[in-house]
Amino acid sequence: MNIQKLIYKNSYDGKGMNTIPIQLKILDNNENRMYLIHKALKQQLKNNRKRNAHSKTRSEVRGGGKKPWKQKGTGRARAGSNRSPLWRGGGVIFGPKNKQYKSKINKKEKRLAINTALANKFANTVVIKEILPNITIPSTKIAIAEIKKYGIQIEENKKYLIIVHQKTKMLHLSLRNIRNIELIEAHSINILCLLKTDIIIMTKDALKLIK
Known part of the structure; x- marks a missing residue:
């Protein structure tokens, strides 16, 4: 097992880009990584059936x-x-x-699979301080403007995953109309949502929980 140090791009205020180091445990052998991801994906799909x-x-x-x-x-x-x-x-x-239908996978294997999927996506991950903290009414327009503030352009042919520490009602209502954006909480992160996304937007608090 190898501990790989990853560097996530970070933009707190939209003005400058910083870096945040994060350590994730992933397997050394690439073939074993793919096997583990495949096993975790099969388990999740079977349990959803x-x-x-x-x-x-x-x-x-x-x-x-x-x-x-x-x-x-x-x-x-x-x-x-x-x-x-x-x-x-x-x-x-x-x-x-x-x-x-039920299928079992060990906790350590599942965590390793999620870590590996995160490691594969780290180049397309942006960590932000928070998203729509003071919004009082749901607004898709404001939500898109907030995302663009961090230099991310919403494209129709790409899928975006927003990971927050805690999902609020206003945030959910603001983003649910955008079909290529998925909003999840950090403790609900799973292998399927990581594999099908192109760009990950993660809040600072969510990153702390994942670490």
Whole structure:
């Protein structure tokens, strides 16, 4: 395991660019890094998968409380419920059920994968002091102007990830209309959002939490 010292570009007030050193633990072997990222991505995608198809068994179908006819003497086959799988409108014997898919990955492996993904994106990461701290009404226009203040131009063909220490309602409402910008909190950072983004905008407090 190698500790690589990364230099993040930093712009606190939009006037000058400084640098912030941050240490992240990543694997030495590039092949092992890709394997770990792939493993973490598979685990996240599998845990997000759900099977919504659901059929009712005879105990879940409504009705069927009364015995259709008496047990003997009618000449017909005995029947205890009109919700039997043999009857029309009855339950299903081996139908599909709701299912939550689960996959496990070790905590250290997951952290290493996230560190590696961050290390791969550090050249396109900008650390800022804060974003829209005093906004009182949601405004997409003000949010875009705030991002441009740090020398970042919003392009339609690129995806942006904004990582904050704590997500506020006004910040969420201001950025939700921009479809190529994703806003997450630092403790919710995951491998999928890091892989699909082109530029990362991170606040100073979020960086402290990640470190």
